[in-house]
Amino acid sequence: MSIITIVNLVLFTALVSMLFQLNKRDMGLSRRTLIGLVAGSLFGLYLQLVFGYGSEVAQDTLEWTNIIANSYVNLLRMIIMPLILITMIAAVLKVEEIKSLGKIGGSVVAILIATTTIAALIGIFMALVFDLNAGDLATGAREMARAEVLEARQGSVSDFSVPELLVSFVSTNIFSDLSGARSTSIIAVVIFGLLFGISALLVSEENKEHGERIYSFVDTTQAVVMKLVRLVMNLTPYGVLALMTRVISTSDGDAIVTLISFVIASYIAIAIMFVVHGLLIGMVGLNIRDYFRKVWPVLTFAFATRSSAATIPLTIRAQIEELNIPPPIANISASFGATIGQNGCAGIYPAMLAIMVAPTMGVDINFSFIASLLLIVAIGSFGIAGVGAGATNAALVVLPAMGFPVTVVALLISIEPLIDMARTALNVNGAITTGVLTRRLLGDDVQANVTAPQNASEMGHAGQAGQNAS
Numbered sequence: 028m029s030i031i032t033i034v035n036l037v038l039f040t041a042l043v044s045m046l047f048q049l050n051k052r053d054m055g056l057s058r059r060t061l062i063g064l065v066a067g068s069l070f071g072l073y074l075q076l077v078f079g080y081g082s083e084v085a086q087d088t089l090e091w092t093n094i095i096a097n098s099y100v101n102l103l104r105m106i107i108m109p110l111i112l113i114t115m116i117a118a119v120l121k122v123e124e125i126k127s128l129g130k131i132g133g134s135v136v137a138i139l140i141a142t143t144t145i146a147a148l149i150g151i152f153m154a155l156v157f158d159l160n161a162g163d164l165a166t167g168a169r170e171m172a173r174a175e176v177l178e179a180r181q182g183s184v185s186d187f188s189v190p191e192l193l194v195s196f197v198s199t200n201i202f203s204d205l206s207g208a209r210s211t212s213i214i215a216v217v218i219f220g221l222l223f224g225i226s227a228l229l230v231s232e233e234n235k236e237h238g239e240r241i242y243s244f245v246d247t248t249q250a251v252v253m254k255l256v257r258l259v260m261n262l263t264p265y266g267v268l269a270l271m272t273r274v275i276s277t278s279d280g281d282a283i284v285t286l287i288s289f290v291i292a293s294y295i296a297i298a299i300m301f302v303v304h305g306l307l308i309g310m311v312g313l314n315i316r317d318y319f320r321k322v323w324p325v326l327t328f329a330f331a332t333r334s335s336a337a338t339i340p341l342t343i344r345a346q347i348e349e350l351n352i353p354p355p356i357a358n359i360s361a362s363f364g365a366t367i368g369q370n371g372c373a374g375i376y377p378a379m380l381a382i383m384v385a386p387t388m389g390v391d392i393n394f395s396f397i398a399s400l401l402l403i404v405a406i407g408s409f410g411i412a413g414v415g416a417g418a419t420n421a422a423l424v425v426l427p428a429m430g431f432p433v434t435v436v437a438l439l440i441s442i443e444p445l446i447d448m449a450r451t452a453l454n455v456n457g458a459i460t461t462g463v464l465t466r467r468l469l470g471d472d473v474q475a476n477v478t479a480p481q482n483a484s485e486m487g488h489a490g491q492a493g494q495n496a497s
Contacts, residue, residue, distance in 0.1 A: 028087060035074070035088040039272070042066045043095075046264045056263065063264035064271055071275025085276055092269045099266030102259045104433060106252075108205050108212075110420060112220045113252045117245050117366075119224025120231075134468055135360050138461045139368025140405050145303055146374030146453075147404040149296045151397060153375075154382035157292040161383040161435045196406065207427070217406060217424075256420075289379070289439065293446045296375045297453050304460045311467040313350075321349040322459055329455040330448045335365040335372075338455050346462045356465050364458020371450030371457075372418035373408035377425035380439070384431045403428045418450055 045066070049059050078085045198204045198215035205216060227245070231238030305315045325345045329338040339361050346357035368374070381400050385392050407424040426433050 029084060031084050032087040035084070036091055039070060039088070039092055039268075042070060042268055043265060046268065050261075050264075056261065059264040060267055063267040067268040067271025068275050070268075071272040071277075074272070074276035089273055089276065092272050094269075095265055096269035096273055099262055099269070100434060102262065104423070106256055106259055108207065108216055109252050110256060111216050111424065112205070113245070113249045115217055115220030116224040116227065117249045119221060120228055120242065120245055131356055131359050131465060131469065132363070134465045135356070135363050135461055136367060138464050139360075139364060139457065140408065142300075142303070142307075142370050142457050142460070143368040143374040143408050144401050144405050146296075146300050146370040146457075147378035147401055149299050149303075150375035150378035151382050151400070153292045153296040153299075154379040155392070157288050159289055159292060159379065159383045160386055161380075162387040212427075286439070289383075290446055293375065293379065294449060296379070297371055297446075297449045300370055300375065300453055301456065304456055307460055308463060311464060313463065318350070318463075321345060322456065325459070326452045326456055330452040333447050333451045335369065335451055335454045335458070338451075339365055342455055342458055346459060350459070350463060350466075352462045352466045356462050356469070360458050360462035360465060364454065364461060368405075368408045368461075369421070369450075369454040369457065371453035372447075373421040374404060375453075376418040376450065377407070377422045378404055380422050380435055381425060381429055381431065384426065384429075384435055388431060400425075400429065418447060 046059055046063055049062065074085045074088060195209070196215055196218055198212075198219055201216070201219050203209075204212040204219070206212075209215070227241050231241050305319070308318050309315045322345050325338060325341045328341055329335065342361040342364070343354075343357045346352040346361070347354055352360075378400060382392060385396065390396060403425055407421065407428060423433055426435070
């Protein structure tokens with residue numbers, strides 16, 4: 028190792044130390060991530076301008092900085108299965124009287140999935156219009172993905188017919204799927220979590236003692252898993268620092284333009300989906316302007332906190348007090364909307380990433396590919412945690428299910444704070460829109476036939492827990 032390389036590593040270590048000191052001063056994660064983005068970009072630019080891409084010094088420096096970058100990507104992949112399994116089980120257990128609430132739950136889920144599918148279509152359209160391509164991000168990213176390509180391409184869902192794809196979603200060995208043995212293992216775990224949650228709910232109804240232990244176990248396990256997620260996400264500034272160092276030092280100006288283009292394309296897609304929500308609201312007879320005036324404080328709170336779960340209490344209050352939606356519908360649409368069918372995080376974002384990655388994998392973007400992607404997005408939107416980094420979790424579900432590497436997720440996470448606030452506001456608005464549509468579909472008599480599974484106070488505790496987790 029040359030002296031110049033050692034100097035470079037000392038400079039990089041100083042940047043890591045700076046981020047650590049900012050953490051000790053209780054600076055917010057979003058701000059530290061942005062600082063990591065800027066610092067990594069400047070350090071990468073320094074490597075490229077002073078030494079040039081491909082130089083021995085730059086390569087030796089990146090070999091060491093990639094320890095942080097690659098480890099962070101691996102940590103993201105590590106949390107996929109436990110996060111999906113426990114959040115799916117917990118989502119089912121949120122409704123205590125599933126039989127009596129089946130009609131409302133079915134309507135809410137159907138609308139959430141339908142709007143998420145529409146959002147995914149918009150994301151696909153915007154990615155194609157802006158010609159976004161993951162291969163333009165960085166040569167280093169392509170090289171990093173090469174080791175995963177052969178394995179990912181084997182049994183890729185893009186090679187399946189729709190019937191074969193549906194069959195592959197059902198696990199024959201859940202322990203094997205928990206290890207990620209198949210390209211569709213993640214979706215299989217989602218379905219297993221759904222069935223396990225329903226079984227646990229039925230057992231709880233039959234035996235109260237078993238029910239108490241089940242709820243206690245699921246709550247505790249979910250708390251532990253979410254703490255793990257939080258620990259990993261707290262490493263984001265360091266991961267972004269190392270990843271952006273590699274991106275900038277191995278890319279030309281077009282790569283940076285691609286990142287900016289992704290932000291612009293994302294915001295346009297989100298704006299279009301807000302228009303779609305407005306059109307759906309108008310179709311059921313509500314004044315669109317009056318609707319957005321009433322829910323604006325809720326959307327503002329969601330934008331600021333970047334947590335759908337933390338916004339649950341406000342979401343319920345706005346539906347009941349401002350929009351006159353029956354409490355059962357308000358509770359279910361708010362709680363389900365924070366974990367199922369998030370239009371921004373689970374719809375637009377993973378669909379755009381899949382379109383970006385497909386060309387680098389040699390996959391043609393045709394009708395069959397888009398149909399498979401929409402189906403996976405719809406199913407994969409179940410159980411996505413409604414906290415900060417929910418979009419990342421959704422992408423970690425969809426991309427491996429399509430047989431694609433997740434490297435692009437780690438690269439684009441550097442600009443997450445720029446678009447995650449708007450995505451969260453869209454998620455919450457999707458939940459409220461679902462409540463409005465369900466009320467219109469089922470009629471006013473629904474309140475006389477069922478009772479809400481949880482009151483607003485209980486949902487307030489859930490929202491606070493979500494805020495603490497984000």
